[in-house]
Each structure stands twice: as structure tokens, then as C-alpha cells.
Amino acid sequence: MPQANADIIRLDGAEKHFGAVNVDIIRLDGAEKHFGAVRALSGVDFHVGAGECVGLVGHNGAGKSTLMHMVAGTLVPDSGKIVVRGVTEDNFSVPRAQQLGIRCVFQELSLCPNLSVAENTRINHSSLTGFGWRRKAADLIAAKLDEIFPDHGISAFDIAGDLSIGRRQMVEVARAFTLTQDPLDLVILDEPTSSLDAHTAGQLLAFVRRFVAGGGSCILISHVLGEVLQNADRIVVMRDGKVVAADAAKSFDRDRLVTAMGGAEGHQKAATETAKTVAGPLRVRARPTRQQDGKELVAHAGEIIGLAGLAGHGQTDLLLAIFNAAGRAKAGIEVTAPVALVAGDRQSDGIFPQWSISENIGIRSLARLRSGFLISPQREAELADFWQKKIGIRTPDMTNNIFSLSGGNQQKALFARALGSDARIVLMDDPMRGVDIGTKLEVYDLVREEARKGRTFLWYTTETEELDNCDHVYVFKNGRIVANLRRDELTEEKIIQSSFGDAA
Numbered sequence: 001m002p003q004a005n006a007d008i009i010r011l012d013g014a015e016k017h018f019g020a021v022n023v024d025i026i027r028l029d030g031a032e033k034h035f036g037a038v039r040a041l042s043g044v045d046f047h048v049g050a051g052e053c054v055g056l057v058g059h060n061g062a063g064k065s066t067l068m069h070m071v072a073g074t075l076v077p078d079s080g081k082i083v084v085r086g087v088t089e090d091n092f093s094v095p096r097a098q099q100l101g102i103r104c105v106f107q108e109l110s111l112c113p114n115l116s117v118a119e120n121t122r123i124n125h126s127s128l129t130g131f132g133w134r135r136k137a138a139d140l141i142a143a144k145l146d147e148i149f150p151d152h153g154i155s156a157f158d159i160a161g162d163l164s165i166g167r168r169q170m171v172e173v174a175r176a177f178t179l180t181q182d183p184l185d186l187v188i189l190d191e192p193t194s195s196l197d198a199h200t201a202g203q204l205l206a207f208v209r210r211f212v213a214g215g216g217s218c219i220l221i222s223h224v225l226g227e228v229l230q231n232a233d234r235i236v237v238m239r240d241g242k243v244v245a246a247d248a249a250k251s252f253d254r255d256r257l258v259t260a261m262g263g264a265e266g267h268q269k270a271a272t273e274t275a276k277t278v279a280g281p282l283r284v285r286a287r288p289t290r291q292q293d294g295k296e297l298v299a300h301a302g303e304i305i306g307l308a309g310l311a312g313h314g315q316t317d318l319l320l321a322i323f324n325a326a327g328r329a330k331a332g333i334e335v336t337a338p339v340a341l342v343a344g345d346r347q348s349d350g351i352f353p354q355w356s357i358s359e360n361i362g363i364r365s366l367a368r369l370r371s372g373f374l375i376s377p378q379r380e381a382e383l384a385d386f387w388q389k390k391i392g393i394r395t396p397d398m399t400n401n402i403f404s405l406s407g408g409n410q411q412k413a414l415f416a417r418a419l420g421s422d423a424r425i426v427l428m429d430d431p432m433r434g435v436d437i438g439t440k441l442e443v444y445d446l447v448r449e450e451a452r453k454g455r456t457f458l459w460y461t462t463e464t465e466e467l468d469n470c471d472h473v474y475v476f477k478n479g480r481i482v483a484n485l486r487r488d489e490l491t492e493e494k495i496i497q498s499s500f501g502d503a504a
């Protein structure tokens with residue numbers, strides 16, 4: 001263990017677990033990073049102590065993931081210093097970070113889709129070798145899944161690509177915490193609950209607290225500010241590539257965080273409109289394939305309909321069935337107008353990776369963008385510019401590749417694609433994954449405004465608060481609708497009761 005220098009001994013945050021001063025696990029001094037014209041980080045100082053959970057918050061594109069890529073060794077700073085346990089690292093890299101016990105769960109899930117859960121575990125744990133490695137890997141990941149998510153329902157031999165996005169996220173998390181011969185000191189969790197329902201997110205956060213209480217360290221990035229306020233010891237706020245606030249978590253409340261992040265000021269929580277009593281014409285009538293009791297989802301023009309319940313209980317399947325049924329007859333499903341889908345799993349279902357931001361937005365509006373037989377680049381650019389301004393897509397140039405955007409900004413581009421199209425029905429599959437609080441509030445306003453103009457929204461969300469925007473909510477369990485709750489009777493307890501009840 002290296003000797004701690006005087007300048008890396010800190011008295012904030014970490015030492016409260018041990019009652020003594022403490023060497024930082026990692027420290028970055030003056031980290032800078034440019035991507036072409038974009039200054040992603042400008043002179044950031046950041047540190048994490050042993051036995052400390054640091055919450056990291058900021059708007060989309062603030063630089064959080066870029067900073068974390070430096071901690072994980074996947075990005076090298078243009079300038080600045082990385083110090084691990086008091087030793088300056090001149091050639092910091094992914095293998096070096098792993099050797100030093102630093103692991104990460106990134107926002108864009110990284111499991112190989114064609115490999116099993118056990119095989120994916122082996123990829124990150126090179127010590128799992130020799131005869132019977134597959135069995136060893138399977139036992140280890142199964143045990144960790146059981147420990148973090150007791151009712152996970154995942155087999156170590158499931159193929160990763162066959163799992164729902166929520167279950168893939170659970171595997172990623174469990175894999176990062178799996179104990180092998182490799183050291184485990186610090187885990188970076190970049191939006192680890194973004195695809196988890198409230199129950200599963202609670203299991204993960206409780207595990208994180210146990211891990212930290214046992215002396216481990218975590219960096220927790222989340223746009224769900226309550227998660228950070230309740231689970232971090234110290235919170236660091238980033239804005240436009242800089243750290244703008246850093247303090248003990250208990251000194252923050254939601255308002256102070258939002259003000260420090262900037263961008264969400266002036267937005268009030270949605271004024272709760274009374275549920276609609278006069279419905280427009282029928283837009284969607286759909287019965288889940290496993291439904292045998294006659295219940296069905298019904299949506300009219302101008303309605304915002306929520307889909308809730310534990311993740312992976314048939315909500316996404318029904319949205320995809322409705323999407324596929326648009327324009328052709330399908331048993332049990334009636335769709336009376338054009339449909340657009342905002343995918344939550346943007347990597348697999350939403351984004352065209354080789355295309356620019358503008359092309360990704362325009363693809364659902366080709367008829368409107370045509371000039372003769374060709375797509376007019378000017379019309380495409382106008383549509384993209386309109387949406388860039390409307391929902392604040394942060395980029396210097398909309399003709400840049402879509403992957404030049406931060407995760408949340410990629411998600412905004414998918415929103416723009418659906419809302420900018422002529423679709424009268426918009427299906428949203430947990431669409432706010434990675435979207436910051438300011439933009440979320442803007443999108444909620446936009447959805448309600450579009451609904452008033454007659455658009456219909458079917459909105460599956462793992463964030464219970466978002467259901468306040470809906471006229472009524474169908475709760476799913478085991479592939480079936482088990483409850484239909486009006487907005488005025490909607491509470492988290494009611495949803496949980498229906499999700500776990502014996503109704504199906």
C-alpha cells in the first residue's frame with residue numbers, strides 16, 4: 001500500500017465511516033477533455049474516499065460519463081492528473097483500473113448478446129479459467145444475483161440478448177460486484193436503475209448501502225435525484241463540463257440540487273388536471289395474448305395512458321404488438337391511426353448508429369421531407385433544428401454522428417423522431433432512460449400539450465412519478481392486465497399491491 005501524501009488526506013465525506021483520515025481511492029486533478037469543438041470537461045477535480053458513496057448529478061451532456069470513463073481508464077484526459085491511493089498513475093488504462101479494483105457499470109449496457117450470462121461474467125473476470133470455468137462463473141453470478149435481487153428470475157445460462165433490458169441491467173450490476181481473485185474497491189454505477197422498476201431499484205440501492213457500509217466505494221450517477229439524496233454520502237454536481245457544487249449529501253435537498261444543475265428552474269410539477277371524462281374517438285384497443293378474463297387496454301384520441309407494474313411483465317410486449325399491428329389486422333388488437341415508437345432500449349431498437357443526429361430524427365417523417373424522389377437535406381435540417389431548439393439537444397452540429405451525443409441527448413433525439421412525425425399514436429417504452437430532470441419536465445409538458453391537440457400516448461414507465469401525467473394506468477403482472485387505475489386513485493402502494501397481488 002503506498003504512503004499517503006499530505007495533500008491527499010481529506011476531512012470531508014469518507015472519514016466518517018472510520019473516524020480517521022483516509023486516503024482517497026481515486027483522485028482526478030484538473031481533468032480536461034475535448035471532443036473536437038466540444039469541451040466535455042474543463043479542469044475537473046474529483047475524488048472518492050474508501051467506504052464512501054459519491055453521488056454525481058448534472059444535466060444531459062454535463063460531462064458525468066466522460067469523467068467516469070477517466071476513472072475507469074477507458075478515456076485518457078487531455079491534461080490533468082489521476083492519483084490512485086496516493087500514487088500518480090501516468091499510464092492509466094482499463095486493465096490498470098481493473099488491477100486496482102475499479103469496476104464500472106456504464107449506461108450503455110455492454111453484455112455480449114450472443115453469450116450466456118455465465119459467459120458474459122467470464123469476460124470481465126479473467127481469473128475464471130481452467131476446467132469447469134463455465135460452472136464456476138455460473139455459480140458466482142447466480143449467487144450475486146440472488147444476493148442483490150433475490151427474486152430476479154434469471155438463469156446463468158440464459159442468453160443475454162434474450163433478456164429484457166431491465167434484466168440485462170441486473171446482470172451488469174451483479175457482474176460488477178462479483179467476487180473473484182480480482183480486487184474490488186470502487187464500483188461506478190452510471191444510471192444503474194434506469195431500466196429497473198421501483199421494487200428492483202430499491203433492492204439494488206439497499207445492496208449499495210451494504211457494500212459501502214462494509215468499506216467499499218461507489219460512484220452513483222442518477223437523474224432520479226431522490227436516489228442520490230437518500231443513498232450518497234457526498235454529492236458532486238456537474239454543469240457544462242465543470243464541478244459546480246460538492247458537499248455532504250445531507251446538506252442538499254432536491255431544490256438545491258436542481259438549482260445547482262441549472263436548467264429546470266421555473267418548472268413546476270405537472271398541475272394535476274382532472275382525468276378526462278369525455279373521450280375522443282377510439283385509437284387503440286388491445287388484449288395481451290395471455291389475458292383470459294376479457295380485460296383489455298383501451299385508448300382514445302387525446303388520452304395519455306400509463307402502463308405500470310414490475311419491469312418485464314408484458315408492458316413492452318404489448319407496446320410492440322400494438323406497433324406491429326398498426327396498418328394490418330392482428331387478433332385482439334385494433335389500431336386506428338399511424339403509430340410511432342420511442343424505444344427505451346435505444347442501443348438495440350432505436351438508434352441508427354451510422355447515421356447523423358438529423359437523419360435519426362428525420363427517418364419517421366420521410367414523406368414530408370421528400371423533394372421529388374429524394375430526401376431534401378434542407379427540410380431534414382429544418383426539422384432537426386426545430387427539435388434541437390424545442391427540447392435542447394446539446395451539440396454544436398446536428399449533422400454529427402448520433403453517438404457524439406451523451407446518452408440522455410440520444411434519447412431526446414428519439415423523442416424528436418416520434419413527436420416530429422405525423423403519428424397520431426405515440427408508444428413510449430420507458431422513454432426517459434437517462435434524460436435529465438429539466439428535460440423530463442419539458443417533455444412532460446410537451447406530451448400533455450400534444451395530447452390536448454388529440455394525440456394519444458401509451459406510456460410504459462418504471463418511474464412511478466411519471467404516471468401522474470397519465471389519465472389512467474394499466475398495471476401488468478405476468479403478461480396480463482391486473483388493474484386499471486384512474487389518476488385520482490393512483491398511488492405507489494396501489495401499484496405495488498396490484499403488481500404483487502394474487503389477481504393473476
Ligand SMILES: Nc1ncnc2c1ncn2[C@@H]1O[C@H](COP(=O)(O)OP(=O)(O)OP(=O)(O)O)[C@@H](O)[C@H]1O
Nearest residue numbers: 035040060061062063064065066404405406407408
Ligand atoms: N465520443 C464523443 N464524441 C463527441 N462528443 C462527445 C463524445 N462523448 C461525449 N461527447 C460530448 O461530451 C459532452 C459530455 O458528454 P457526457 O456523455 O460526459 O455527458 P453526461 O453528463 O454523461 O450526459 P448524460 O446525462 O446525457 O449521460 C457532451 O456534449 C457530449 O456530446
